[in-house]
Amino acid sequence: MSHIETGRTAIPEEKLRALAAAYGCTSHPLVDGLCELSEATGRGWWSPYKASHNARALDLAELEASAVAHRSFQWMYVPGLLQTVDYMRCLFESGQPDSPQAVDAGIEFRQRRQHVLADGSQRFHAVIHEAALLMKFVPGDVMRRQIEHLVTMAELPHVRIQLLPFKSDVNSTTPGAPFNILDSQVPELSTVYVEHPVSSVFLGDREHLTQYNSAFEHLSAVALPPVALQGERKCYTERDSLQLIQHLLYTL
Structure with missing residues (x-):
């Protein structure tokens, strides 16, 4: 056994x-x-990267490939599946003193992960804290292009992006670490991926699934309405994620 x-x-x-x-x-x-x-078999596009990436990164890629939906909450960074190449490069170069080859390999791997959003077969819902778009670890022009890319991605019918402003009503039970919920066709086989700089973890028991599902529902409820095209907006007097994005772009 x-x-x-x-x-x-x-x-x-x-x-x-x-x-x-x-x-x-x-x-x-x-x-x-x-x-x-x-x-x-466990083999997929990620298999050739075993020599350059740790097992958790490979497991995450496999889970993303098989999920029917992906929900992501981030405090400090734009979710990996929504990052531009320039934004990725800044993160890899500032956070890891690796060789240029290792940085390029990391970017390539993350770009391959983003393919799950290309065909529209997987629903993606991200709640991103306002702080993530104000961090100074990337130059202003890189952040501007990254924010513009978020708007472009939000135009896809299967992608939903909400911003969580500093003034939102977040309660004390909100998880302190960023997390991703990979929803399976069979709910009991869904997985929570909790990110940590030392050792990220995968959680799959019912108690943790319930906890993180509830946390994401609360975050989505207190976040601003999702980014939407002007033609799709029903009200111009209520605050929404697009208005906050436009404000942030103005301040860069």
Whole structure:
């Protein structure tokens, strides 16, 4: 069992179904989802990057590729799937004293991750704190292009972007670390990715899923209405994310 749990040994579908029955699992969608996972090879576009990236980065890429929806909350940075190349380069060069080759590899890997938003098959919802667009670790012109890119991405029908202003009513239970919720077709197989500079973690138990789902719902509720094209806006007197973006662009 330990070899199966750690992925060193595969388990045939009939044995997996028998084990699920023995453990009292009666959810057919969950068992079917587990069987699909057991048959997956784990190989994808991320496989060639094993030599240059840690296991958590590869696991995140795999989860993003298989998710049906992705919800992201960020305090200090623009979510990776929404970053421009110039913004990425500034982050990699200032945060890691790596070689130019390592920086280029990091940018390439992150760009490949962004492909999940290209075909519209995955819903993406980001809540970004206003602070992330005021940080000075990237030059003003880079931040300007990054903010403009957010507006462009928000035009996609499957992308929803909200800004969380400093004056928002965030309660004390809000997680202090940025996090991503990777929603699976089977809700029980969804995963929370909590980012940390030392060691990011993946959480998949019901208690944590409930906690972070509730946190994201609260953040979305207190954030400004999403970025929308002028033609789609129903009211010009209420504050929304686009107005805050326009203000931030004016101050750069």
